[in-house]
Amino acid sequence: MSGSCTARRRLTWCHVLSSLSLLLAHTACVSAQGNQLAHLDRNSLYHVGLNSPKLVTPQWVGEKGVEAVVILAIDDMRDPGLYEAFLRPVLQRLKKIDGRAPVSIMANSVRPDHPQLQSWLGEGLSIEVHTIDHPCPLLTAGDLPRAKSTYDRCVDLLGRIPGNRPVAFRMPCCDSLNTVSPRFFSEIFNRNTPAGNHLKIDTSIFNVFTSDDPDIPRELVQESDGSERFLKYIPHNTDGPYDNFVNTIRNYPYPYVINRTCWEFPCLAPSDWESQNLQGNGNPRLLTDWKAALDITVIKQGVMCLVFHPAGWCQNSQLVELINHAVSKHGTKVKFLNFREAHDRMTQHFLGGGPGLRRDSKAFPPPSKNDAGYRILDINRDGYQDVVSGASTTKASVRIWQPGSRNWKTTTFRGAERFSEIVHFGIVRPNGQPSMLLRSQQQALWLHLEGDRWRSDSESL
Ligand SMILES: [Zn+2]
Known part of the structure; x- marks a missing residue:
């Protein structure tokens, strides 16, 4: 022996x-x-950019004629009533397209048996993960067990909502502070929760369109004075508390893989928080810039994950106007999905079926053997x-x-x-x-x- x-x-x-x-x-x-392939072996978060191979929407959406996907994802839910009031006009507008209302709600804490949740799930929403306690940053004070616990409890809580299968995570404060860390991917996301659950998608890194990309018409990526339309939302040299924000990639509006097992669906800069930080609540320039970003996303055949809150930073009427713009200008080229639908389509049409990037977590325990x-x-x-x-x-x-x-x-x-x-x-x-x-x-x-x-x-x- x-x-x-x-x-x-x-x-x-x-x-x-x-x-x-x-x-x-x-x-x-x-x-x-x-x-150029070293990132395949590493826990690398920001390796994509203008010259990286694209993963365009026709490769994964599985629907003829669709060039771009929009995922509307609202953060911080604890009170479903508040979210129903804010979202209702948005949901009604989406349902006029094809009867569905695909929005993802990144939740902190809700009662799994709250009746509003079943009503939303029936309309096409998904309820996703944003930690129970919303610590900023999640890895604060070097207390990894506490960070994992607030993540795990949220995954398991939302998994107990009948008919809900959470797949996506958004890091608290990822649009304002450098809260995203490789240790999150290797030691929290990549391990199981006590109930044996795990997620598939992270959506916490911000893509910024810049005039470095020659494919983008200048009028979409620049202001009339030639300054950058989207970079203005990233504070630098301000000496303010949000200066030196680096949780960004540039000119890569496509899903990509982090640490072999996680799909990153990058968010669009600006979020509504980034807009209010620059130009105050509900500023009309936010809608102008979101429309320009949508037009760019269609040209690039990408995905646009929108980060917003019911806090007055954007108006729900601005979201309705954005949907109107998508339908009137691009018709069926733009598909609205929630994160669960996006993950299912990615697995089926891009990977060609099978278990997804991460295989069954009970049979193949993490941290490394869950790589499919x-x-x-x-x-x-x-x-x-x-x-x-x-x-x-x-x-x-x-x-x-x-x-x-x-x-x-x-x-x-x-x-x-x-x-x-x-x-x-x-x-x-x-x-x-x-x-x-x-x-x-x-x-x-x-x-x-x-x-x-x-x-x-x-x-x-
Ligand atoms: Zn949040």
Whole structure:
């Protein structure tokens, strides 16, 4: 028994060392090009931008003619009556489109049996997670157990609402303070709650459109005097309490993956808080800028997640006007969804079905073994994200997006079924095409893309 263990240990170490030597052998290529795929191996929050491969709405929405998605998500709910009063005109306007009222409410604490909740769920809303206690920042005072507890209790509470399946989280104060942290993703989001629940989406990082993006017409991204329309909402050099806000990405209005298991649905800058901080309550310029952002999102085929509150910072009439604008200017090109619908469509149409980025949390305990084995990267370097699925539980396959015909070309690759995980992706060859390192307990294998075939080291050398 101990002998076989020792032998296995030797074998494993042998393969680790041989993989390591391969890695070192490739180092010259890597350092020359930089490894553009390193974020796949890291808990990296802000790695996307203008030059990153896009994940456009037609890749995941699964509905012909839809170019952009809008997710209206209101924060801080404790009193359903207040939210019903604020949201009702918005819900009525949405229902005129197709009978549904897709809005996500990011809740702190509600009674799961409150009758208003069932009424909303029937109309198409979803109730999502914003922590029970709303600490700002969540990780304050270095008290990780307390931070996890207020998150966990909210996930489990909202999971007890009959018919509600929360999938999304928004970090308290993410639009005003730098409250988002890698430790949240590795040690809170990525673990289970006491009731065995987990979420799928974070929506706490803010995308700012700037004139760096040549695809955006100047009149949409700039003011009439040439200044930036959206950057003005990010305070800098003000010496105020909200200065030096860095919880942002730029010119990337697309979902992306954090820490292998979390979909990030970036929010639009400005939120209504960011508007009132700059220009006071209910300012008409907020609606003008939200309309411009929507027009840009359609051009970019992106997703626009709107952050707002029933606090007077925006008017509900401004939200109704924004929906009017979406319908009158863009018609069926714009689809309104809640976060649960967005996640279901992403899993079905982008990943191609299966368990989603994160597999069943009871069978595969976190923090690392809940990775379902999907890797999102631009395999053929055409500017669009593709999907590699290489875990032993699913058939190893590569889905390449075909932007011309707007569908997927799926191929399988041989040999991967013997391995339990994709350990590493990298650009390690001079031709710039990706390579992947597969590993099981006793074996490791590099596969390199050559043309449209994956070849192992032995085939390539
Ligand atoms: Zn909040």
